[in-house]
Amino acid sequence: xxxxxxxxxxxxxxxxxxxxxxxxxxxxxxxxxxxxxxxxxxxxxxxxxxxxxxxxxxxxxxxxxxxxxxxxxxxxxxxxxxxxxxxxxxxxxxxxxxxxxxxxxxxxxxxxxxxxxxxxxxxxxxxxxxxxxxxxxxxxxxxxxxxxxxxxxxxxxxxxxxxxxxxxxxxxxxxxxxxxxxxxxxxxxxxxxxxxxxxxxxxxxxxxxxxxxxxxx
Amino acid sequence: xxxxxxxxxxxxxxxxxxxxxxxxxxxxxxxxxxxxxxxxxxxxxxxxxxxxxxxxxxxxxxxxxxxxxxxxxxxxxxxxxxxxxxxxxxxxxxxxxxxxxxxxxxxxxxxxxxxxxxxxxxxxxxxxxxxxxxxxxxxxxxxxxxxxxxxxxxxxxxxxxxxxxxxxxxxxxxxxxxxxxxxxxxxxxxxxxxxxxxxxxxxxxxxxxxxxxxxxx
Numbered sequence: 001x002x003x004x005x006x007x008x009x010x011x012x013x014x015x016x017x018x019x020x021x022x023x024x025x026x027x028x029x030x031x032x033x034x035x036x037x038x039x040x041x042x043x044x045x046x047x048x049x050x051x052x053x054x055x056x057x058x059x060x061x062x063x064x065x066x067x068x069x070x071x072x073x074x075x076x077x078x079x080x081x082x083x084x085x086x087x088x089x090x091x092x093x094x095x096x097x098x099x100x101x102x103x104x105x106x107x108x109x110x111x112x113x114x115x116x117x118x119x120x121x122x123x124x125x126x127x128x129x130x131x132x133x134x135x136x137x138x139x140x141x142x143x144x145x146x147x148x149x150x151x152x153x154x155x156x157x158x159x160x161x162x163x164x165x166x167x168x169x170x171x172x173x174x175x176x177x178x179x180x181x182x183x184x185x186x187x188x189x190x191x192x193x194x195x196x197x198x199x200x201x202x203x204x205x206x207x208x209x210x211x212x213x214x215x216x217x
Numbered sequence: 218x219x220x221x222x223x224x225x226x227x228x229x230x231x232x233x234x235x236x237x238x239x240x241x242x243x244x245x246x247x248x249x250x251x252x253x254x255x256x257x258x259x260x261x262x263x264x265x266x267x268x269x270x271x272x273x274x275x276x277x278x279x280x281x282x283x284x285x286x287x288x289x290x291x292x293x294x295x296x297x298x299x300x301x302x303x304x305x306x307x308x309x310x311x312x313x314x315x316x317x318x319x320x321x322x323x324x325x326x327x328x329x330x331x332x333x334x335x336x337x338x339x340x341x342x343x344x345x346x347x348x349x350x351x352x353x354x355x356x357x358x359x360x361x362x363x364x365x366x367x368x369x370x371x372x373x374x375x376x377x378x379x380x381x382x383x384x385x386x387x388x389x390x391x392x393x394x395x396x397x398x399x400x401x402x403x404x405x406x407x408x409x410x411x412x413x414x415x416x417x418x419x420x421x422x423x424x425x426x427x428x429x430x431x432x433x434x
Contacts, residue, residue, distance in 0.1 A: 001232050009234075012243060018391045022256045023372055045340040050294040051329075059328060124283040127306075138280050143309045174305050179287050 089182050091160030091167065098160030104175040106183065108190050116191030117183050123176055124192075145172050149192060150199045162189045254374035262370035263333040266319050276362040282356060282363075282398050293345040297332050300324040304355035313327065332381055335371055336360070352423055353391035357400040358383065364400045380432065384425035 009051055036043055048062035057064070061115055087103045104109055106175070107178060121130065127146045129135040133147040166185045169175035180188065201217055250256060256324035266294050274280050282289065285302055289295040297378065299321035309318055323330045336359075350356070356363060361372025375381055383390050389406050391414060406414035417423075 001236070002227075004236060008240065008243070015247065018255075019251055022250070023260050025260045025262050027261075027263050029263070030261050030371075031255075033252045033257060040339045043339040047340065049254070049340070051296055099309065126278065126280055126284065138310065141278075141310050143306065145309065172309060174301055174308070176315050178301070179284075183285055 044152035045126045053166070070181060087160070088186075089156075091163035093160075098158035098164065100160070102159050102186050102190055103109065106186055112187050113191055113194060115184070116189075116194075119180060119188050120191045123179055124188065127173075133199075147198050155196050159186075159189050159193070162192055218382075248312060254376040258371045258374055260370055262368045263335065264280055265368070266331050268316055268368075270367050271363050271369060272365050272367050289346045289352045292347055295346045297389065300330055303311060304331075312351055330353060335369055336375060338375060343434055344432070350397055351394070351396055352385075353405075353417065355392050355397045355402070356388075358390055362400055365368055378383075381427065384427050387423055388418045398414075 026098070034041075050063065052062040053060055075142055075183060080173070085103070085105065087099045088105060093099050097157055102160075106112070127134075127136040127138050128144060128149065129139075131142040132149040134146045136143075136146065149155075163185055165173065166180065167175060167177045167182075205213060206214065206216060246318075274285075275282065285298040286295045287298070300320050301338070303320045304324045307320065311317060319330055322328075325348075359373050359375065361370070363369060387410065390403050390404055392402055393408075404414070405417050
């Protein structure tokens with residue numbers, strides 16, 4: 001009997017050393033305790049999930065890109081499946097010139113600006129910096145080309161021009177259209193304008209009642 | 218007649234029963250320890266085609282998760298970024314790095330980078346990121362401290378028991394909405410006590426589903 005216990009103890013130690021403890025890092029796909037071939041179920045169904053692979057299409061992707069020239073109606077907002085409001089979707093008016101202001105179909109208010117600030121902080125601040133001065137974190141790693149928003153030219157350009165830069169990119173800056181829907185892009189434009197205004201503020205902009213509070217004479 | 222069996226054989230049946238009970242115990246412990254997702258999944262860290270480091274990009278550079286996982290707060294899926302997202306910076310930083318060869322190739326040809334999927338629920342589970350992220354459940358609850366990982370590893374079991382643990386007591390694990398994307402932030406309960414956690418769950422009317430049809434359809 002003693003031998004049986006010894007063999008059992010040996011097997012337990014062997015199993016422990018082969019299997020290890022919970023939480024150890026490993027690179028092979030996780031073991032499936034109830035594999036589909038032995039226990040047929042609905043774990044893997046004949047449907048595609050997002051970003052899945054497909055054997056059917058030549059490029060191996062289940063997510064299909066739009067064929068050229070096609071407008072995805074489901075991506076437009078309700079009532080505008082064809083995106084036929086040029087100034088809203090391209091930042092240009094009928095003559096092809098950039099619109100000077102955020103289109104009138106959008107109301108620029110505090111929530112709109114707050115939304116713009118959030119998007120700006122996520123998508124633009126890493127390069128352009130929280131103040132829009134071009135000193136984002138990536139500057140330390142060698143992205144010297146990022147301009148500040150606070151120069152004469154960029155203060156004067158049209159809102160539609162900034163919208164166009166976000167949508168289509170410019171030189172070294174790649175487009176952000178895949179991350180921001182047109183409405184979000186306009187809210188970022190409005191926030192960039194707010195940053196520019198804030199950086200060019202003077203004492204005269206502070207209401208008189210608050211001047212004493214800030215120690216301004 | 219001489220004895221065929223030695224005297225000690227009298228206790229053999231009893232000893233065998235004791236041994237079988239012991240063996241049963243060891244088997245039970247082994248199965249509960251090794252055949253659950255806590256062992257089979259936690260720690261899964263496959264070798265990725267590009268040695269992309271979250272510790273560098275999300276931790277050191279401080280990029281927001283949404284810069285790359287764009288729609289995580291807007292829809293069910295949290296997508297892995299396309300190569301263009303990487304080229305936003307890597308068209309100017311580490312332009313010639315051999316580690317980024319796969320990304321550059323993907324950007325030029327349009328074929329996706331073959332990232333290996335780590336977290337995956339079975340097809341009969343309908344998981345949704347946005348409902349969690351917008352209601353104060355941070356990434357860290359389900360993915361661990363990704364911002365400190367050189368290689369993303371499966372940190373939580375993502376089993377049904379794991380989901381239900383939180384769905385039964387969400388007040389222990391919710392965060393302020395502003396803290397959701399900051400993986401180092403404390404939960405409301407850690408910050409201001411269990412009462413505050415309960416109040417948040419009540420005020421925000423957080424009612425995670427516990428009925429089967431909530432997650433299985």
